[in-house]
Amino acid sequence: MSILTLIIKREFIAKVRNKSFIVMTFLSPLLFVGIAAFVGYLTTMKAEVKNIAIHDETGLFVKEFKNTEEYKYLDLSLIDVKILKDSIVNESYEGLLYIPKVADTKILESKIQYVSNDSPSLTFLDQTEDVIAKKITKINFENAKLDTLAIQNAEAKVSISLTKSSGEEGVKGLNEIKIAIGGAFGYLIMMFIIIYGNMVMRSVIEEKTNRIVEIIISSVKPFQLMMGKIIGTSLAGILQFFIWAIIGLSLMFAASVFFGVNVGPTAKIPPEMLHSAQQELAGTAQMYIKELWDLPIATLILSFIVYFIGGYFLYSSFYAAIGAAVDNETDSQQFLLPIIMPLILGVYIGFFTVMNNPHGTIATVFSMIPLTSPIVMLMRIPFGVPWWQILISIAILFGTFFFVVWFASKIYRVGILMYGKKPTWKELYRWLKY
Incomplete structure (x- = not known):
């Protein structure tokens, strides 16, 4: 078994056996459901007159x-x-x-x-x-x-009906639903990149502070140690996502069985049980369900996994380099803002540009830039993106990851053994030349 594999296994087991990881893995879905139910309950409460x-x-x-x-x-x-x-x-x-x-x-x-x-x-x-x-x-x-x-009587009340070029009837507000779905996936990627990236940084700082790294580095190359931490933590994150997906599907199935909620795309409401207004509302709901079911769901889920891995690898390289350069989390704050800003920019680009013009120049360019593509591209996919654009975006993302790992490993190699001095941007640049 190679040294890199041993490091990945060590990091993965360390994260998975962590009590907080186990508790949050199974508790988080229940917390989300509980919060959603509580918010729904609050909305039903009548406000004070x-x-x-x-x-x-x-x-x-x-x-x-x-x-x-x-x-x-x-x-x-x-x-x-x-x-x-x-x-x-x-x-x-x-x-x-x-x-x-x-x-x-x-x-x-x-x-x-x-x-x-x-x-x-x-x-x-x-x-x-x-x-x-x-x-x-x-x-x-x-x-x-x-x-x-x-x-x-002369006042006009115009209601424009939507029709697709194929002749099928369209629905209003579909773009808002698409951006909400893509935005949810993009926001999850941003949130977990920050969460798991910080886990990598803390792990490096902890080993550096305890001087354990001095023993490890005697038999392991800094590059292997950095890559092992990144890959091991990413595997723990993917496992957590997989467990959450199983729990989420189980909760949906339980809701359909015990509460009579039909979550499938072919839910039908008997017309004889409805009045005309209710029938019209039910018909509209069926149209929305059909439109949602026609979205590229498989592409969206697969892209989410790929962009999660690529985005996490890319940003975790930065986090690992920062962890190696500083002695404690307080010193890391000056370096974290430039890392988080592209993620925030991606969210803003998605909500304010993709919704209005998903295939425009700005949306397309930022879905190719590796620092923002994991968020912006996921917001574009529900609107229909050519497969070649997705492949180019993924290739640029992983290509940039390998380039970032190359120079981040230089910072990691020097900084992992530096103690008692707060590094500056100028010093980090100097370390790249070593």
Whole structure:
């Protein structure tokens, strides 16, 4: 058995036998499910109703406001405004909407006040302004002796239906769903690159601090030790992903059996059990399910594994070099930001560029750049990416990994035996020449 294989085996067993690794491997899926259920429960809880006092001196607007689950409007136009304002101070009401009486509706547009102790939400203000604006517009039409009913009937309500070039009916919002799926995979890669990369860095720092590395390095080349740590930790990460996938599928199967949730692409709802509106909603849901099932799921999953391995190998080389260059985690902070920034950039490029133009120049270029391709390419794949672009991106990613390993091993070789001195960027550059 080669030395590299022994190092990989040692690192893998050390990570897998770690108690925190075992606990989080089986506990994390349950935590995610529990958090999702808790968030779902919170969304079903009714918010506390807020009482909004209305003092309408015109008598034209108070009836336009309808109570909702969140706001209750109270007509207090007969009570003096000063008393109502005092009530606001004493928090008897959430706020006071004061509509004064003026001679012209044009003047009224800028005279309405909302009095409250706390600043209201923009949504509440927009809705309130919209109600008042519609009423003033209607009054202006009537003053101009315009037929408001005819104007209302003349208002066009356009609903564009989507159709594919193949003739099949399309659905709205599919791009948002695709970017959410790709973004979830990309975000997982970013999160686990940081998590497992830090594990490699801590492992190097720990061995360096305990002086164990001085014994190991006498019989093992620094390059072999670095590669063994990277590959051993990556195998532990892949095993963890595999276990999570099994647990996730098991939970989905349990949900389908015990709660009657059909998670397959051919879920059917009996038409006789539904009213027409419900049938339309069910039909729309079936279309979304069909569109999701038509996504390149196999390509996405396979690419996720490949890009996870490539991205992890690439960034872990940086983490290993940093771990060898410093004596403790505090000293490593100055070197971590340049490593994390490309990952964050990839997320922003994905959400703000890929969704609007997945095959544009910016999205295509950043899906080829190895520091951002593990995230950006995974966000592009749900939109359909030519296979040759994926292959080129993967080839560049792994080619860059071998290049980074070459110069990272130079830093690792020198830094692994350096103690008691905080390295600078200038010194790291000097180590590359040794």
